[in-house]
Amino acid sequence: MRLLNCLEWTPFRAQHASVIYSFADSEIDVDAHTLRRGGQEVHVEPQVFDVLHLLVSHAGDMVSYDTLIDVVWDGRIVSDATVAARISAARAAVGDTGRTQDIIQTIARRGIKLIVPVHAHDTDPQNSPTTGVPTQTIRMTTSQDGSVLAWSSLGKGTPLLRAGHWLTHLEKDLTSSIWGPWIDRLSSRHQLVRYDPRGTGMSARDCGAISVRNGVEDMLAVADAARLERFSILASSQSAAIAFHFAARFPDRVDKIVTCGAFIQGSCVRDPASGNVMTDALAVMIKEGWGNPDSGYMRSVGTLFMPSATDGELSDILELQAASASSERAIEIRTCCAYYDEIPVLARVGVPVLVAHAINDSVHPFGQAQLIASHLPDARLLPLETTNHLMSPREAAFDVFMTALEAFLE
Structure with missing residues (x-):
């Protein structure tokens, strides 16, 4: 059995929230399901977007490989090569590489984490924690x-x-x-x-x-x-x-x-x-x-x-x-x-x-x-x-x- 090493997942909002995460020179619009870098939209596959979304939701914390598989692949069995390919694509999308690891850092044999500051912006005030869907850990x-x-x-x-x-x-x-x-x-x-x-x-x-x-x-x-x-x-x-x-x-x-x-x-x-x-x-x-x-x-x-x-x-x-x-x-x-x-x-x-x-x-x-x-x-x-x-x-x-x-x- 795979055990989850990342013990908490705290999304800023629930499924239909309008949230934009800004980090480095990139931003993720959760509601629109888009990634922009330097003001230009970058096309990414859905699983690559999910990898990035998970990382910004855990900004500064490690996301274990097991958690990555449970969330992005819904717990299905996938090869190490498939996981590595999605991480590599996520790095390329935000202007990082496996060699420099300026944005996405690999923790050997354990997982990955985003190492740059992240700012979350709610584009819809009605979705604030006091008036809309509650946040949860x-x-x-x-x-x-x-x-x-x-x-x-x-x-x-x-x-x-x-x-x-x-x-x-x-x-x-x-x-x-x-x-x-x-x-x-x-x-x-x-x-x-x-x-x-x-x-x-x-x-x-x-x-x-x-x-x-x-x-x-x-x-x-x-x-x-x-x-x-x-x-x-x-x-x-x-x-x-x-x-x-x-x-x-x-x-x-x-x-x-x-x-x-x-x-x-x-x-x-x-x-x-x-x-x-x-x-x-x-x-x-x-x-x-x-x-x-x-x-x-x-x-x-x-x-x-x-x-x-x-x-x-x-x-x-x-x-x-x-x-x-x-x-x-x-x-x-x-x-x-x-x-x-x-x-x-x-x-x-x-x-x-x-x-x-x-x-x-x-x-x-x-x-x-x-x-x-x-x-x-x-x-x-x-x-x-x-x-x-x-x-x-x-x-x-x-x-x-x-x-x-x-x-x-x-």
Whole structure:
């Protein structure tokens, strides 16, 4: 497994920011995706631009080769010659060479760094940290089996850890029409700690097995890295089982748990006949349509999770999912979840739990919420008037849920 040596990535803005970085006699316009040197535009290949963007985002800090591969090549296996070629092209584009290294310096066998001052200019005041998309520092930690996890913290107040679920992306979530409002609302009252599950989002794609046990170890690693002594947990969908196991194992660390769309038995356990058919069908649709938001297969998958989605919301969530994981990883996670059978752990959860669930959820039925609440020592059931497993911020149910969550966590 490759381990990331650069432990923090702090982009000046999120995906759609209008930022210009100036350094030496060059400037990078992130929004326009252009490089200028001496006032003249310089054509560079997309991966070369990404190398330069990553370097200016880390101005003065080393970017490890592993981080370079994870960000520029999305964790895919590439040869040393390919990496070297892109670095060489980046040097040439800004007027540097491998011999002089006046701008981009090589750290032998470890990585590269930009060694000239960088100035960032925001060309759109509406994107400032106080009025637009929040900035964040993305950090890395390592789980017990060596899997590398990306996490971040936003906001102030009582700590709330959002358990990693299918599928998220720490950076892209901030500008998502779905997750952006969730993050804004939660971080306005809490120190919101988020992480991408192993093998997805900005976590390293090379990871150990997907399992409930490893999910608990991952949650522990993030909580320890964020120095959370005692905190509440927000767990959606399959992450609820992980949160329950965590609370049973570490009762002194957890204050309260809020679940949304949770299930404790996977579809292949609660109804083997239809569950097996659904699991196989989803695997086929994901395999055939992943990465193409216009695919009929993927629009069917998206509509299953979010029946009342607008066209924009549907395209947004499908693009986000494709950026978060490969089709193989998505299928692996879905298959693991289909065989959850974790009812016994509920009796050992001693903290108060708010169990929120869509009444007409077509992915995991409302009966799962009733089952969970009936086996927990201290549970409150919150039915939500929606058909969406993935709840949209434009729904009345979203405000109902957030209001109940805020009151419950006070």
